[in-house]
Amino acid sequence: MNGYGGGRWGVGPRRPQDFKTALRKSLKWARPLLPILIFGLACTLAGVFLGQQPPRIIQYTIDQVIDGSRYYLLARVILLYAGVVVLGQVIGAASGYWMSVAGQRLLHSLRMALYDQFQVLHLGYYDDKRIGDLTSRVTGDVNQLEGLIVNTSNSLVRQVFGVGFALYYMMNYSWQLALLVLVPIPILGVSLYIFTRRVRVVYRSIRESTGALNAKLMENLSGMQVIRAFNREAQERDAVESTSRFLFNQNIRASKMTSMFYPAIHTLTTMGTIAVLGVGAFLISKGIFTVGKLVAFLVYVGNFYNPVGDFIRTFDSIQRALASGERIFEVLDTVPEIQDPLEPVPLETIRGEVEFRHVFFKYATGEEVLRDVNVHAMPGQRVALVGRSGAGKSSFVSLIPRFYDVTEGSVLIDGVDVRRYRQSDLRRHIAIVLQETFLFSGTVRENLLFGRPDASDEEIIAAAKAANAHEFIIRLENGYDTQVGERGVKLSGGQKQRLAIARAMLANPRILILDEATSSVDTESEVLIHQALDRLMVGRTTFIIAHRLSTVRSADTILVLEGGCIVERGDHSELVGADGVYAQMYRQQFWFDEDESTLD
Ligand SMILES: Nc1ncnc2c1ncn2[C@@H]1O[C@H](COP(=O)(O)OP(=O)(O)OP(=O)(O)O)[C@@H](O)[C@H]1O
Ligand SMILES: [Mg+2]
The missing domain is CATH 3.40.50.300 (P-loop containing nucleotide triphosphate hydrolases)
Structure with a gap:
């Protein structure tokens, strides 16, 4: 299950600090939404306050209106009750709408931030990443994080104030009974702590395996033809099934934890309610408490315990969201290795002179691919690169548009290091086929x-x-x-x-890069493509890579690359005359082509 985008945290359990960092960063993203969030939360708060009023109205009705036989107050009380309920709902609707607007804004800006980052990250970043995993960060993880900032902050306000108001009103009725209600709280706190520590590991693994499944599906759907061609359906199904099953197992593990936890909490809090019922009834028999107060008190006990249970659920979604937050910030925090210089050299017009000066190059993983390469192409010249597969030809040309940076030495265009131009200016003058x-x-x-x-x-x-x-x-x-x-x-x-x-x-473009543009097509297409390329190359500095030497014969300079070094250079006749690697390759291919034509 490893090996996909483990990033700098690697795989395996991470330290809780990562969660704190993720939380801090998530809150930073919430800042632009602050006005909407505050408005939404104020509405929620008002709604919570209104929601806490009905028990008091009921208590008043039982103790004052009914027991006190003051029935002339009934109409007023009923109107008040209805008014409180309607106002509460209106406010609830407003806050729901504005919170979801805030949430969608956040989603949109997170998605775009990720995409913008994808566009500036150096190409080497993608070498060890799986595209499906990266997309799942944009489509899945982002939703989880939005949930944290919008729904969770809303729930937290509702729960904290709900608990606060309920406790306040309970204290008003009877502080002794209120203390009784608080007894299960320390036990709840400790179990919540243990629960979240365990469940966050599972949530992280769920997000990661969702990414892995996405990546596997994407690969297999794009490679469906290869799967069919090699009769690999069964094996590939197994691979998908094991990825999916891992996700299944992780989700089951999470469900097991949550579904055992919530009933335990519920049982515990119900014990509190039962205790209040018993003690309350006793107090009424002693004449210290009224029936109306006990009814209201019991409603507040519910109003107190329910948010506590919800609070645990909220905590749960915070864990989920932070697991996603880590995956999002892992991308956002990656510093692009290839960046524009602070003071770029302007590149309005370009002559198209390309020079490699003592260029050494290697990929992040692996050994040196180019060693001390020196090439100087004047504007409009054609430079052909030939050499065995893996010799470093594609790597060579990828340094010109700065897809990668040299490890040592420099690549110069019009006498200026490519690292001193703005990337967009540079690439405007280069085309690649x-x-x-x-x-x-x-x-x-x-x-x-x-x-x-x-x-x-x-x-x-x-x-x-x-x-x-x-x-x-x-x-x-x-x-x-x-x-x-x-x-x-x-x-x-x-x-x-x-x-x-x-x-x-x-x-x-002034500079043209052609990488093996003529292999894998039939002879007639090849003729058409050659004609097209000949027209395309006119007046442009061209680097052309081709396995078929017939393509490169007309080049001004032919470079023969071997193991990252230029072992021969010159034009076609010089190299054939020198009777070296090129001449040998040419003879081989000539014979090969002869064979082919006699077969026809
Ligand atoms: N993105 C990459 N990350 C790590 N190593 C790479 C990467 N691309 C190429 N290499 C390695 O660099 C070496 C040179 O590869 P390159 O693609 O430049 O060869 P090439 O001459 O273009 O070969 P071919 O003719 O087959 O296209 C190879 O050993 C290859 O394994
Ligand atoms: Mg290549």
């Missing part, structure tokens, strides 16, 4: 506009034509307005790639 094309659900047009939302229809069509995509787009059922579905499932691999090229073309 990856092998794994990502399209958003929406129309073809919307996807093309992603890099430049203000492009005109003529520009869109021109880009699509240059990318050899126009032909197939107009043949789709609704042309440019065809929905491509989530992840673009309705398009073929080659079509998606050509859309990605058109998207990059429209963004019109």
Whole structure:
């Protein structure tokens, strides 16, 4: 069950201080809502006060109106009773509405804070996170925390004042009987303390396993085709079932704790009520107490014990909410490793000169991926990267738009370290076409506009034509307005790639990064894609990664990466002439292609 977003707290039981921190931070979030909360709580308070009046009216009616035979007061008493009830309900409705407005505002701002944080966190943050777990923080944990700040504060006011008023009125009737009512309270306090300590661990585990289940479902639904293809249905079902069962067990554990706890509390408090009934009846027989007072007193005993029971429930939801709060603040408190500089160098226009100066790089986990890499690409040059799988080619290009930062050395654009530019300025001038094309659900047009939302229809069509995509787009059922579905499932691999090229073309960047854009498509698509790429590369500084060496022949410089080092560099003819790694790779592929063509 471990291994998903354990974060810096790791897994396993945490110290109670974490809960205190989470509580402090939750209260900080409540601050902007203070006016609404105070208004809502004042309403609640008024409602509680009004709610405590009926027993006194009843006592007055029994002792004064009925026993004292002052029936002319009856109409007034009844009106008062009705008035108190109606006013209480009106106030209750107002506070309910405003509290829920406050709650929804808080929910909205927490969701947005999480999303904003997702957008500024460095990409490396996601390397060891599960997307489903992160989404469950936005959709599930946030609700729990909202519950804490809004419902719980409301309940607490109701309960604390409810208990206070009830106690005050009981004291007024008879302090001896009131003391009797207080006897079970210390026992309640101790058991509550023990209960919350145990249950909070379970609640934390429930939130974590909900995240894990979400993550597993998301993975399996996206990978459904792979599951079917490898006949892994049974194993995957088992994996989901064990995650779900763990959640089930944790919930059962929590239920067991709460369902044993509440009846015990109830039994204890009922004993108090029974004691009051007995002693009260005795006092009446001695003429010290009246029937009306005992009836009213017993109602107050209920008014006293019920909030105490509710208070325990509230405590329970505080535990739940704080378990969620921890998970939310874990995300919000992560400091993005890649941040804009305080005084960024402006980057209005860009020439497109890219230089790697003694670059060393490694991911947070793992060993060095790039070692002392030096490259200097002049504006408009084409630099091709070749090398075995895992040599560090994708890592190399990810340093240019600052998806990751170098560990040592520097990457410079137009002679300035990329870390001195604002990220948005930097990326405005860079476009990336990856092998794994990502399209958003929406129309073809919307996807093309992603890099430049203000492009005109003529520009869109021109880009699509240059990318050899126009032909197939107009043949789709609704042309440019065809929905491509989530992840673009309705398009073929080659079509998606050509859309990605058109998207990059429209963004019109000075620097272009192409990562293996031609593998995994048929020869005809490959020709179309090559043409498209050739057009796209004109006048742009381009870094192109391709396993097929035919793609890189025209590059100004070819870099051969091996184990994170550049082992050879030069243009195609120089490298073939040098008869090194590149020449060997080229010969191998040439033979391979020959074989392929003789098979056809
Ligand atoms: N996000 C990551 N976190 C940790 N290590 C990574 C990450 N991405 C890549 N690596 C590691 O860095 C090394 C270089 O990977 P990279 O993706 O740059 O290789 P590549 O040359 O692009 O390979 P390929 O041709 O297969 O795409 C590999 O050993 C890989 O395991
Ligand atoms: Mg790669």
